[in-house]
Amino acid sequence: MARRRGWGGQPPVDDDEASRRIVSTAVDLIGRTGSAISIADVAESLGVIRQTVYRYFPSADVLMKAAAIASVDDFLDRLARQVRGIEDPAEAMTEGVVYTLAEVRRTPHLGILLTGTYPNVHPDGITSPEARAFGMTMIRRFDVDWERHGYDDDALGELVEYVLRTMQSFFVSPGNPPRSDDELRGYLRRWMGTAIMAQTRRSASN
Structure with missing residues (x-):
């Protein structure tokens, strides 16, 4: 498993946890802003690079659907x-x-x-x-x-x-x-x- 940076100093233990934390962050962001969010928004909130989020969700639409x-x-x-x-x-x-x-x-x-x-x-x-x-x-x-x-x-x-x-x-x-x-x-x-x-x-x- 590739090394992960960011994550608020607490990297996920596996890919399932990483995916759940990305979705949870997306849900929180949407709830606060009341609007669609981007991969960059989620990556910034998690303290990771966009490619890390793209590893689990290939597009913002796919991530939004998971958040839904x-x-x-x-x-x-x-x-x-x-x-x-x-x-x-x-x-x-x-x-x-x-x-x-x-x-x-x-x-x-x-x-x-x-x-x-x-x-x-x-x-x-x-x-x-x-x-x-x-x-x-x-x-x-x-x-x-x-x-x-x-x-x-x-x-x-x-x-x-x-x-x-x-x-x-x-x-x-x-x-x-x-x-x-x-x-x-x-x-x-x-x-x-x-x-x-x-x-x-x-x-x-x-």
């Missing part, structure tokens, strides 16, 4: 608290989308996970396996009895895709001027909420 994944559990815990007690699927999803969009504005690494890149949205990122898995994990944290509302696994998968595509539209073009959170709630309840409840009505008629 590392932060998912914390975000999902906050989201679950935000929607706790909301049993109506349209209301829960509306609140979840509003909260997620606000969090992405504050923490760009979530945008990496949901869109594949940040701030320039990759057209296929929103339907990537990572984004879909994130979406499924997100809605399963809601206090919604999805089965009672007519949603089986296939329908939930389609709902996740629909909601991810809806959020993508706001990533790409938030509006001019952007809607306030309350205005966005009203908009989503009226249009997205109607689509979500259509599955409930369809299931009841069968």
Whole structure:
């Protein structure tokens, strides 16, 4: 294993620890700055040269994606608290989308996970396996009895895709001027909420 310099005087014991410390530093930097970070930013914070970080993460996008994944559990815990007690699927999803969009504005690494890149949205990122898995994990944290509302696994998968595509539209073009959170709630309840409840009505008629 190549000799490592810097690291605050405490070099990692192995490559796994080095990778974890790089990701942790990236998460901390994003949390403090609220914006995307570079390989140089992380290297400077760790006291190492850029090539050391590149050894583990070949690009800033790859590092941002790793930071996003590392932060998912914390975000999902906050989201679950935000929607706790909301049993109506349209209301829960509306609140979840509003909260997620606000969090992405504050923490760009979530945008990496949901869109594949940040701030320039990759057209296929929103339907990537990572984004879909994130979406499924997100809605399963809601206090919604999805089965009672007519949603089986296939329908939930389609709902996740629909909601991810809806959020993508706001990533790409938030509006001019952007809607306030309350205005966005009203908009989503009226249009997205109607689509979500259509599955409930369809299931009841069968």
